[in-house]
Amino acid sequence: MLFNSWVFLAFLAVVFALYYGVIGRLPWRGMAQVLFLVAASLVFYAYENPWLLILLGTSLLINGLGTRLLISESPGQGQRRRVLAALVILNLAGIAFFKYASLLANTLLPGTALDGLLPMLHDIPLPIGISFYTFEGLSIVIDAYQRRVKGFEPFRQDIREGKEWRFQSRIWLFMTFFPHLVAGPIVRAHDFVHQIGHKRLREIDWAGAVRCLITGFFLKMVCADNLKEATALIDPPHFEGLSSLTLLALLYGFSFQIFADFAGYSLIAMGLARLFGYQFCINFNFPYLSASLTEFWTRWHISLSTWLRDYLYIPLGGSRRGAARTYVNLFLVMFLGGLWHGAAWSYAVWGTAHGIGLAVERALRGPDGRPKPRAGGGLKRWLGIFITFNVVSLLWLLFKLPDFSDVLAYVKALGRGTGGIAPQTAYLLAVFSAPVILYHAWGGAGAFRERVRQRAGTRVIRLVEGVLLAVLLFLILTNSGSPGAFIYFQF
Amino acid sequence: MNAPADRMENPPAAAYDAGGVWALVVCLCGVALAAGLGALAAGSGWRAQLAETNFQSNMIRLADYRHGPRPHAVLIGTSLSGRLLPGYFREAGMEVANLGLDGAMVVTGMEIALSRPDPALVWLVETRTLGQEAGANDAQLLAALDDFSFWLGARFPALQASARPSSILYTRMKAAKDRRTGGRPGAAPASPGTSAPVASPVDTSFPPATERVLAQARAAGVRVIFVHLPDGRRVADSQPPAHAIAAAEARGFGWLDVPKLMSEAGVETAYTDGLHLAAPAAANAARLIAQELRSDAGRP
Numbered sequence: 070m071l072f073n074s075w076v077f078l079a080f081l082a083v084v085f086a087l088y089y090g091v092i093g094r095l096p097w098r099g100m101a102q103v104l105f106l107v108a109a110s111l112v113f114y115a116y117e118n119p120w121l122l123i124l125l126g127t128s129l130l131i132n133g134l135g136t137r138l139l140i141s142e143s144p145g146q147g148q149r150r151r152v153l154a155a156l157v158i159l160n161l162a163g164i165a166f167f168k169y170a171s172l173l174a175n176t177l178l179p180g181t182a183l184d185g186l187l188p189m190l191h192d193i194p195l196p197i198g199i200s201f202y203t204f205e206g207l208s209i210v211i212d213a214y215q216r217r218v219k220g221f222e223p224f225r226q227d228i229r230e231g232k233e234w235r236f237q238s239r240i241w242l243f244m245t246f247f248p249h250l251v252a253g254p255i256v257r258a259h260d261f262v263h264q265i266g267h268k269r270l271r272e273i274d275w276a277g278a279v280r281c282l283i284t285g286f287f288l289k290m291v292c293a294d295n296l297k298e299a300t301a302l303i304d305p306p307h308f309e310g311l312s313s314l315t316l317l318a319l320l321y322g323f324s325f326q327i328f329a330d331f332a333g334y335s336l337i338a339m340g341l342a343r344l345f346g347y348q349f350c351i352n353f354n355f356p357y358l359s360a361s362l363t364e365f366w367t368r369w370h371i372s373l374s375t376w377l378r379d380y381l382y383i384p385l386g387g388s389r390r391g392a393a394r395t396y397v398n399l400f401l402v403m404f405l406g407g408l409w410h411g412a413a414w415s416y417a418v419w420g421t422a423h424g425i426g427l428a429v430e431r432a433l434r435g436p437d438g439r440p441k442p443r444a445g446g447g448l449k450r451w452l453g454i455f456i457t458f459n460v461v462s463l464l465w466l467l468f469k470l471p472d473f474s475d476v477l478a479y480v481k482a483l484g485r486g487t488g489g490i491a492p493q494t495a496y497l498l499a500v501f502s503a504p505v506i507l508y509h510a511w512g513g514a515g516a517f518r519e520r521v522r523q524r525a526g527t528r529v530i531r532l533v534e535g536v537l538l539a540v541l542l543f544l545i546l547t548n549s550g551s552p553g554a555f556i557y558f559q560f
Numbered sequence: 561m562n563a564p565a566d567r568m569e570n571p572p573a574a575a576y577d578a579g580g581v582w583a584l585v586v587c588l589c590g591v592a593l594a595a596g597l598g599a600l601a602a603g604s605g606w607r608a609q610l611a612e613t614n615f616q617s618n619m620i621r622l623a624d625y626r627h628g629p630r631p632h633a634v635l636i637g638t639s640l641s642g643r644l645l646p647g648y649f650r651e652a653g654m655e656v657a658n659l660g661l662d663g664a665m666v667v668t669g670m671e672i673a674l675s676r677p678d679p680a681l682v683w684l685v686e687t688r689t690l691g692q693e694a695g696a697n698d699a700q701l702l703a704a705l706d707d708f709s710f711w712l713g714a715r716f717p718a719l720q721a722s723a724r725p726s727s728i729l730y731t732r733m734k735a736a737k738d739r740r741t742g743g744r745p746g747a748a749p750a751s752p753g754t755s756a757p758v759a760s761p762v763d764t765s766f767p768p769a770t771e772r773v774l775a776q777a778r779a780a781g782v783r784v785i786f787v788h789l790p791d792g793r794r795v796a797d798s799q800p801p802a803h804a805i806a807a808a809e810a811r812g813f814g815w816l817d818v819p820k821l822m823s824e825a826g827v828e829t830a831y832t833d834g835l836h837l838a839a840p841a842a843a844n845a846a847r848l849i850a851q852e853l854r855s856d857a858g859r860p
């Protein structure tokens with residue numbers, strides 16, 4: 070079910086009304102609301118393909134029971150370690166089979182062995198959201214194993230009080246809550262579990278929810294869905310006859326589109342969560358204001374980059390085991406992070422290229438590898454932003470064109486130096502990229518914003534923000550593009 | 561990997577005092593703005609005729625045809641036909657709807673033309689992609705017809721593609737540019753006469769889907785006229801496709817050769833991009849087609 074569909078709107082209205090109007094008034098309303106949200110999330114997930122529930126249900130069962138075992142005091146350290154290993158393997162086996170079986174077979178098996186196998190592997194459906202809920206499952210079992218993570222107190226309380234169902238239902242809601250289920254943000258148990266409980270209508274953060282929802286839907290439906298009409302020209306063979314200027318403009322357009330699409334989704338998810346009384350951490354922090362790739366990964370898909378840091382980079386040794394090992398870790402983490410996005414080598418190359426960039430930046434920074442403190446503005450920073458944006462945009466080609474020969478042909482055509490751009494394409498790209506650029510400009514003007522806030526006062530700021538959001542809503546209603554799925558659904 | 565910046569928590573809910581009222585006012589203002597645009601569009605005719613994307617251009621034409629009054633005739637074709645706006649025909653005294661679909665096939669236009677309970681009486685069918693089968697773009701358009709948004713657009717004009725602010729701006733900018741430049745003249749053919757009619761027997765069959773829709777149109781009493789439009793060449797060099805002429809004759813359909821009409825009238829073509837007619841040339845073409853329809857020419 071797509072957030073930008075009428076079916077979802079109807080689903081949301083019904084779930085919202087029942088959640089607060091009926092379930093929230095029952096005697097055992099806290100638990101009932103949790104179970105109701107789990108049930109609603111399963112309906113949301115199974116709407117297109119009910120068979121996928123089997124996989125999600127298995128994941129819930131394994132991670133729920135596994136977490137219960139790991140969090141309790143009784144088993145010894147050796148047994149706990151074995152349980153954790155089994156849970157990690159089971160989680161990874163699921164994603165390996167459903168997402169990477171075809172790629173692995175193509176790579177590892179000889180050609181003759183593939184004749185009968187490949188058609189079967191190609192027919193394996195990619196369960197929507199598997200990359201996201203698998204990572205969430207892994208995070209909760211690893212956190213439970215480590216026992217040192219904050220925010221697990223509600224789980225321990227459930228165990229102390231012998232409330233097994235409440236314990237399990239918390240885990241189910243954490244993993245299935247529909248706003249984040251299919252395309253993130255990748256929620257972490259210690260950020261979420263302590264929020265679970267009885268929710269009242271009067272406690273809804275309406276302003277925050279509306280702010281997130283309107284901005285998110287605007288980015289997705291107005292910016293991304295309109296830009297996609299232009300960036301369709303990047304697909305072969307359309308790009309072959311285009312001028313260098315057009316190709317460059319399309320490349321930038323795709324950068325803005327993928328941001329608007331995914332950041333839009335994340336904002337919608339945050340807004341929806343707030344409607345039900347929950348809060349998610351932000352997933353994007355004006356990423357195209359990054360002056361380096363290192364900074365970019367602190368601003369883009371933050372929930373993934375922190376997951377990779379906490380569950381892969383640091384366990385591998387991080388930067389604590391010497392320079393050579395640090396670079397290996399960087400490559401490995403970014404390679405796997407690239408592959409997480411899709412079962413194609415182009416994604417791995419994309420991740421590795423980012424890994425190389427991170428390593429080069431680290432080497433340039435000196436022996437301690439720590440980023441030097443930066444001034445807030447200055448020509449150097451702007452130059453860094455310009456270079457980083459161009460590198461990131463160029464690498465997005467690997468997302469758009471899975472075939473390497475097409476990527477190379479596109480880059481070659483970029484260097485032809487021919488000018489001119491069709492007015493229709495220029496108009497489309499300019500009009501629908503502009504809001505993304507302004508959004509980043511707003512993000513980059515933190516000090517200016519603060520000065521304005523101090524001078525004008527909260528009331529004026531709120532009025533201006535209200536007018537702006539009303540205009541965005543007006544544009545969502547009147548100026549949306551052709552409806553389409555979110556880019557990150559395929560991951 | 562360097563540690564990302566500290567995870568930023570969302571502001572606490574308590575920070576949004578009276579947020580509910582504020583949020584409600586914001587939403588009401590957004591809806592009111594949209595309603596205002598709808599009223600403006602309905603009252604003043606301040607609407608887009610073209611759009612910056614193929615999909616939205618097509619949605620404008622689809623909505624005009626499906627939601628508007630029954631037209632006398634409909635021009636069905638590709639983006640070449642799309643340039644012959646209903647307004648040009650209206651200036652020539654005739655109500656002709658436009659189903660010139662950007663990036664879609666003629667067969668889809670005909671299916672959409674038939675989807676009205678009271679289809680137009682005369683179909684002007686562009687011959688350029690007449691023999692080609694529908695693709696992904698066509699499927700997207702047909703799906704859009706069944707979408708709830710399209711149904712809603714019939715009731716709330718602000719939600720139609722022709723009320724998109726960006727498309728209204730695009731239409732005005734394009735019209736201004738066309739007035740300023742007037743378009744470029746047609747090109748000489750690379751190999752003159754390559755598409756001239758041939759004497760040998762010509763296959764007059766179409767793909768099954770096209771044959772089916774043409775049969776349905778005939779059964780519904782529609783008068784079908786195949787139309788050859790200027791396609792980037794000078795009018796004197798333009799050659800009508802032999803296949804389409806033979807197909808029209810075989811089925812008893814009418815036939816209009818617009819470049820020939822323009823040549824006879826002493827009107828030259830001008831193109832915006834080497835293929836699509838610029839506004840003045842498109843208006844001339846529409847005027848000549850309207851004249852032909854009035855004089856009942858093209859009837860076999």
